[in-house]
Amino acid sequence: HAHVFLGDGGQIIIDVHRKKFAEMLRDTFNFKFASRSNLNHVPKLILSSSKNVQRAFLRGLFSADGTVYDGNGSPSVALYSTSKKLLEQVQLMLLTFGIPSTLTLGNRSKNTTIKGKKYRVKHTWRLIINGEKAKEFFEKIGFTGTKRERLGKLFSSKRMYKTKHRYMYVKVEEVEKCGKEVVYDVMAPDTYTWTTNGLYSKDCGEEPLYPYESCNLGSINLYAHVKFDSDGKTTFDWEEFKKTISIATRFLDNIIDINKFPFEKIEKTTKASRKIGLGFMGFADVLFALKIPYNSEKGFKFMRKITEFLTYYAMLASVELAKSRGTFPLFKESGYVKGEMPIEGYYHKSWWTLDWNKLVKEIKKHGIRNAEVTTIAPTGSISMIVDVSSGLEPQFALIYEKRVPIGTFYYIDAEFERQLKERGLYNDEILKLISDNGGSVQGLKKIPKDMRDVFVVAYDIPWWDHVRAQAEATKWICAAVSKTINMPNWATPEDVLNAFLFAHKLGIKGITVYREGSKRVQVLVTPSQKRGKYATTPNNRTLDMMKSLGIKITKKKKFSLSTLKEEELKELKKRSSTVPTSGGIEVCPNCGSEKLVYREGCVRCLDCDWTECILA
Secondary structure, X not given: OEEEEEOOOOOEEEEEOOHHHHHHHHHHOOOOOOOOHHHOOOOHHHHOOOHHHHHHHHHHHHHHHEEEEEEOOEEEEXXXXXXXXXXXXXXXXXXXXXXXXXXXXEEOOEEEEEOOEEEEEOOEEEEEEEOHHHHHHHHHXXXXXXXXXXXXXXXXXXXXXOOOOOOOOOXXXXXXXXXXXXXXXXXXXXXXXXXXXXXXXXXXXXXXXXXXXXXXXXXXXXXXXXXXXXXXXXXXXXXXXXXXXHHHHHHHHHHHHHOOOOOHHHHHHHHHHOOOEEEEEOHHHHHHHHOOOOOOHHHHHHHHHHHHHHHHHHHHHHHHHHHHHOOOOOHHHOHHHHOOOOOHHHHOHHHXXXXXXXXXXXXXXXXXXXXXXXXXXXXXXXXXXXOOOOOOOOOOOOEEEEEEOOEEEEEEOHHHHHHHHHOOOOOHHHHHHHHHOOOOOOOOOOOOHHHHHHOOOHHHOOHHHHHHHHHHHHOOOOOOEOOEEEEOOOOOHHHHHHHHHHHHHOOOOOOEEEEOOOOOOOOOOOHHHHHOOOOOOOOOOHHHHHHHOOOOOXXXXXXXXXXXXXXXHHHHHHHXXXXXXXXXXXXXXXXXXXXXXXXXXXXXXXXXXXEOOOOO
């Protein structure tokens, strides 16, 4: 027999007093309990589960073995056990919910006599939660049954006092070198979360922020700053770009003040640093217009120039704001007062094209309004609205077939369309030819060679040039650069490893690698993917850079998912995406289309423009 009832927190509680049922649950969830009570611990399954599961476990544990009492005039909660390890693990789990506790020795082991019989009483450990933290426990974890009622009555009848130290700090006495230590790279599939020393971490993150800071992002359309002269020449309007940067910086700073934040802590922390993330989109279209190949040395130079220019004049605009509005509140505690800058490029004078010494003097004299000013964020949706390429990314296809309710038509990159029409090459035959070629012009003799050299798409570009592109931009960006390292379907595990090594040695802190063909559907197949080698031979020094760093690209046997065991494939598919599937094939959750592409670390549907990213 079982008693089933609804708990106060909305949970369903099943109360069963049967040993066999408990044993069945133990075997089902693979709980392994020690035969000696002082060796008990929290099951690994619980420690690796979500916060909701951990909350339910703690509620059950405290309801069964916990105590509610009046501790010196204030409600307190305690948990007793002969297992110190169990209570230490519970203590870490409680910290996950922001609830500190105290672990003390309750009773030492001793011999005692009860009704004429001698017994050995073991050490008893006690975990205590008191003061305002006991109330947090009541609200975040809680009890079931009579203990919940008793604690509720204590809160209503007793005076609550604040814990003396609201936050727990550890004082560092000394830092000294003591040799090398083994460091582990943590991957937590399924839940993508883990608990480390009471810190609940999420296996995700592109924008480096302090706790409770918020993203305040904006992107400038670079393509709108291209000037088309009557004689057919194209130039980039740097003066107009400078004006746009100044306006955009002021706009993003205004947003911080008028924004409605969900929590007071977020508002307070965000306004303390006033970080903004000004970025851009349409970069690939600018290169197309200027006739610069994306992964040429000229292309990499332009990446450095545009990002240095963006950060320099965003900082200069922030200094002007500081003159009239004041600096960010934490300015005097920042590295700015010592002449430090939050960008790598500043520390390499040979990279400068602008007067950074002058800017540093201005910051020291007047301060700066925003702790950080630039980020290149994913721009999937907004770049689609203004019809330009995304962020720093190359175009993933110059032409592709797009299906909508009223029919099918070709999507064409705006700058590519302009140049086709300018040369008299715009016709249905050419459009279909390029679309059938995976949106790439490589290998198509009907397209002039100079256009084939300039109009490269994501899979025409070797993966090592994708890595280098991110590194070149990262040199001059305050926070983060969103970029996908696209790899063709014949890339090997060694290629992925080399990409990570190359990125690390170039100073990149994080990259997103997507190997085409790792999903069931291949939407666009370019010549590079068909041939098993890159269709273009860029004239740059990226491979020489890799060689000088000790990374060698060798020809290896083509890697295929078919070499994996069936069980490994199932597990890979299970973990690979949150996108729904139909018949084992990933489909768009909005329109059901199978035409999904991966760029800027995001999934995007080519038919309805749905995107998996929230920062798009």
